[in-house]
Amino acid sequence: MKKDDFNRACREVLGMVLAGRIKDEEQLNRAKKDVSKRYHLASLPRNGDIIVQGTPEEQAATKEFLRRKPVRTISGVAVIAVMTSPAPCPHGVCLPCPGGPNSVFKSPQSYMGKEPAAMRAIRHGFDPYMQVHSRLTQLKEIGHDVEKVELIVMGGTFSARSLDYQEWFTKRCLEAMNDFTGTEWREKAASIGTAVPYIPLEEVQKANETAAIRNVGITFETRPDWTREEHVDEFLRLGGTKVEIGVQSVYDFVLTRMQRGHGVAEIVEANRVLRDSAFKVGFHMMPHLPGMDTERDLKGFKKLFEDPRFMPDYLKIYPTLVTEGTPLYRLWEAGEYEALADEEAVELIADIKAVLPKWVRLQRIQRDIPAQQIFAGVRKSNIRQLAEERLKEKGGKCRCIRCREVGHNILKGKQVHEKDIELTMETYEACGGKEHFIAFEDLTADVLIGFTRLRFPASPHRSELENAALIRELHVYGSMVPVGKGAKGADWQHRGYGKELLEHAEEIAYDAGYRKLSIISGIGAREYYRKFGYALEGGYMSKNLKI
Incomplete structure (x- = not known):
């Protein structure tokens, strides 16, 4: 199979999609078979092969139709799961726990090596950079926007690994995102040494704040007895926003x-x-x-x-x-x-x-x-x-x-009307503090557009959170809209719901006597909060409230 023939075949199918001659999956598959036969291709073109033949404008016009597995980014982010190298659990082995470095599988603790994320990790020798790069490439090839990445670090008790390993692993994941569209950022970053320049974690994070592929959240998996104050401080330093x-x-x-x-x-x-x-x-x-x-x-x-x-x-x-x-x-x-x-x-x-x-x-x-x-x-x-x-x-x-989230409901064919969307709030007690779940919902269709979690804490150990109300999450659902782009069609991001949720949370906190609001922000979301007067303080985006 000649590469030129393959590219011509893909371009022909793309042209048919652009011209409106292909309108559903059945017609698409028929066209793939037809061009494969005429060009004597060894295999059918994948949707990703077809997409990359277009100009940026053509890709934008056809991406939604050619996108495979739309659920991958229907919640507004591209989820990238990575796995740490095999290491034993610090306490031993629980009764039902499979895997581990001493098992027949030689896999990370509690995994058996055949899970999709584990197989990807094994294929790349548990290299965090290559795991992120390959998954970004894969998602891009099947038509997904990958500008907003939620990173999930799996593989056992992360906080029990050495501090050096924790930093190296997380930093390499972020570097893979920064490098995905070019390495020019490395020339601007402050580095240590000359022969083999070392870029500190803080510089990698700073570059990601404005990168094309931004990290909007990091999840770490660990055990409750390895989630003490010092572990939480380290999660925060690494850019963590969620712990499972x-x-x-x-x-x-x-x-x-x-x-x-x-x-x-x-x-x-x-x-x-x-x-x-x-x-x-x-x-x-x-x-x-x-x-x-x-x-x-x-x-x-x-x-x-x-x-x-x-x-x-x-x-x-x-x-x-x-x-x-x-x-x-x-x-x-x-x-x-x-x-x-x-x-x-x-x-x-x-x-x-x-x-x-x-x-x-x-x-x-x-x-x-x-x-x-x-x-x-x-x-x-x-x-x-x-x-x-x-x-x-x-x-x-x-x-x-x-x-209830809007993206999943739209995939199932449910209609959501903007005129039916209302602002709601539910308050409940948790761990000595008070939680406010503030949301935009279509109450008629029972569909959730977006929400924020506002907490009045019990006793924070972090000095920068003294007398502050906390925003633990702000999320607008629906298909991911890239940073800097406007919403269109059935998109729900970038319609102003996030701003309204934030303003409402500020009002509630102020009325409750708080004069400061601190947000745990994904590294790549910091620029968003800066637009509303927030500044980086420690690991948080904070603002003095004056309403």
Whole structure:
């Protein structure tokens, strides 16, 4: 197959799309087969191959039609998951935990090496730079805008790694974003040394504030007992905005039985320190751990949103699985543990979804572990869809953020009208402080456009947060609109909702007696807040309130 022939074939298909002769996926596939036959191509062109043949104007005109997997950026950001190199967990191994450097898989702790992110990491030798670069390239090739990146650092207890490794790993991820469209920024950055110039983390972050590919948030995964004040300070220094902690259960007897190495007290303290430092907090939960049944599990999930010591912003539900080489596998093999069946899991998750408040986002249900690696437990990969259908059959409805956000609803064909959008607020207690979930919603269609999380903290340990109200999150949903571009069509970003949410939060904080507002901001979002009078103070964008 000659490259010129391949390019000509792709260009021909692009021309047909631009001319309006291709209007749906069936016609597109037919055209691909036709040009492949005429040009004697060895394989069909991918959508990404077709897109890159166009001028910037042509790419912009056809990208939405040719974009594959629109869900990848439908929440307003391009999510890039990277994985650290294999390292043991500091406390040992929990009963159900697979993987780890000493396992047969030689994979990061709690992963088995066959998950998509793990396979990408292994392919690149766990090099953070190459993981980010390859994922950006992949998303770009299938038609996605990648100007706003949310980075998720996976692979075990990140805060237990050496401080040098933590900084190196995070810095290299940011450098990959900065370099993606050119390396000119390196010439302007202050560096150390001449033979092999070293650019400090702070300079890499500064460059990313105005880069073409901006980091709008970093999520770190860790354990509650490795989320003390000093760990949170380091997360902040690295540019972190969200922390996901492995809670697994809200019962001490379950945590002891699964050999977790910490109790509920550590969970509660980690949650408080994170919130009072303005971080978003995600909980990983594991139904059907040894000693639990579906009735107790449901009570535990209800407790998450009734007990103010918990109240997570984000939630991942990972039903307990029996996998090779784990202590739980040996218990199961001996007949001392019975795994959760698919049907039971569907019923339980449907009941959990029914009690979720409107301010939590259920991010994920079920691990990415391939079914053939699961000896017992939930094998169905579409467990979320099945639970949603079961809840609907029971006359219920999930009101979590993900189920209501505008992008996902538009993909499902729901109509949203700007005239029906209202500003709403829900207030609740959490970890000794007060949370305000301020949102723009279409109440008729039950669709969420955007929101902000305003917190009146309990007792922040950071000096720059003294007497300050905190914004822990500001997010407008819908397909990503690149920085500096205006909204069009069904886009909801860049329509002024973020500005209005921010102004409303400022008014509420001022009326409550606060004269300062501090925002935990993604590195690449700092320029946005500067437009409204905020300035960098420590790890936060802060402003003195004068309304």
